[in-house]
Amino acid sequence: MRKVLVMLFVALNVAIGVPAAAADDVPWSVGTADNGYGAERPNYSYTLNPGGQVDDALVVTNRGTTPLVLAVYAADGFTNDRGQLDLRAKDAKSTDLGAWVHAAQSQATVLPGKSVQVPFTLTIPADATAGDHLGGIITSLAQAGDVDRRLAIRIRVRVSGELKPSAAVDDLKLRRSKSDVIVTYTVSNTGNAIVSARPSVSVAGLFGTAQAEAGDTPQLLPGESWKVSTTVREVKASPRLTGKVTLLPLLTDAAGSTGTLDTVSATTHTWSITWLASLLVLALCGATVIVVRRRGAADPGSDADDRHDGHDVPEERDGEVARQDVSTS
Structure with missing residues (x-):
C-alpha cells in the first residue's frame, strides 16, 4: 500500500517564507538552533564553495503529553502541482541537496514538554554546480492508516561560482x-x-x-x-x-x-x-464571375449577329438602303 505523506510546511515554502513554528494539528514543533549562524532563523541558508562543509542543528520540541519517536532525514526539494515547495518522500532517492545533508541520528526521542537538538552536517561535493540548491531536513511521525506526518525546515544553499539566472x-x-x-x-x-x-x-x-x-x-x-x-x-x-x-x-x-x-x-x-472557408468561397465566386464574363464576351449572341433566312441585312448608306446580292449555290 502506498504511504500517504502529510507535509506541514514550516519555513519551507519558498514563496512566503513562513517562520519555523508548530502546526496546530501536530504535537511537536521544529526550529533552527541558536548558534554562530544566528538566532531565531526562519530557515537554513548558506553560501558555500564546492567542497565546503557546515555543521548546524535542528531543534525539535514535544508539545504533547506523550513521548514522541520521530524519524529525521533530509530530502531534495521540488515544486509540486499546486505551486508549493515540497520535499521528496523518504523512500525516494535524493540526488542533490538531500544527499549532501546527513543528520547525526536517524531518530529523535522527545519527552513531553522537552526539546532536543539534532545535529547535522552539510557537505558540498567538489564537483557541485554553481548556483542555487534547495532541500530540507524533515521530522516524520508514522501514524495509523499508513499515514506519515512530516514537519520540515527549508535548507537553501548557493554554491559559489558564476550565477546565471534565466x-x-x-x-x-x-x-x-x-x-x-x-x-x-x-x-x-x-x-x-x-x-x-x-x-x-x-x-x-x-x-x-x-x-x-x-x-x-x-x-x-x-x-x-x-x-x-x-x-x-x-x-x-x-x-x-x-x-x-x-x-x-x-x-x-x-x-x-x-x-x-x-x-x-x-x-x-x-x-x-x-475565415479561410469564407475567403475560399469568395475566391470561388470571383472566379465564377470572371469565367461567365469572358464567355459572354466571346459569344455575343443573336443580337450582335443579325443574320436570318440566309440573306444579308440591308446596309444603309446616305439615307438609302443598299442591298447586296446574295448568291446561292
Whole structure:
C-alpha cells in the first residue's frame, strides 16, 4: 500500500517564507538552533564553495503529553502541482541537496514538554554546480492508516561560482473559444538560480490587439518547468491571429529581496478555419464571375449577329438602303 505523506510546511515554502513554528494539528514543533549562524532563523541558508562543509542543528520540541519517536532525514526539494515547495518522500532517492545533508541520528526521542537538538552536517561535493540548491531536513511521525506526518525546515544553499539566472517560454499554442482565445505555454527555469516569472500575454489580429495579465508563476528550481494557461478575452475574429508571451523573470535572493532580469518572449501564429472557408468561397465566386464574363464576351449572341433566312441585312448608306446580292449555290 502506498504511504500517504502529510507535509506541514514550516519555513519551507519558498514563496512566503513562513517562520519555523508548530502546526496546530501536530504535537511537536521544529526550529533552527541558536548558534554562530544566528538566532531565531526562519530557515537554513548558506553560501558555500564546492567542497565546503557546515555543521548546524535542528531543534525539535514535544508539545504533547506523550513521548514522541520521530524519524529525521533530509530530502531534495521540488515544486509540486499546486505551486508549493515540497520535499521528496523518504523512500525516494535524493540526488542533490538531500544527499549532501546527513543528520547525526536517524531518530529523535522527545519527552513531553522537552526539546532536543539534532545535529547535522552539510557537505558540498567538489564537483557541485554553481548556483542555487534547495532541500530540507524533515521530522516524520508514522501514524495509523499508513499515514506519515512530516514537519520540515527549508535548507537553501548557493554554491559559489558564476550565477546565471534565466527563464524561457516554450510550447506556445493558441485555441479559440467563442470570443476568447486560450493561450497555453510552458515557463522553464533554464538557469542555475531559483526564479519565478511574470507573464504578459497578447493576441493580435486584423482588427486590433487584446491583452491579458497572468499571475506570477511559483518559484522554480533550476531545470523545473511550469505549465500556464491564460485566457485573452474578447478577441475580434481575424483570418490570422498572432499570440505573444513576454516573461519578466524575477530573482529572489537568500535575504528575500526580489530583482528583475531582462524580458524574454515567444510568438506563435494560427489561422482561423472560418475565415479561410469564407475567403475560399469568395475566391470561388470571383472566379465564377470572371469565367461567365469572358464567355459572354466571346459569344455575343443573336443580337450582335443579325443574320436570318440566309440573306444579308440591308446596309444603309446616305439615307438609302443598299442591298447586296446574295448568291446561292
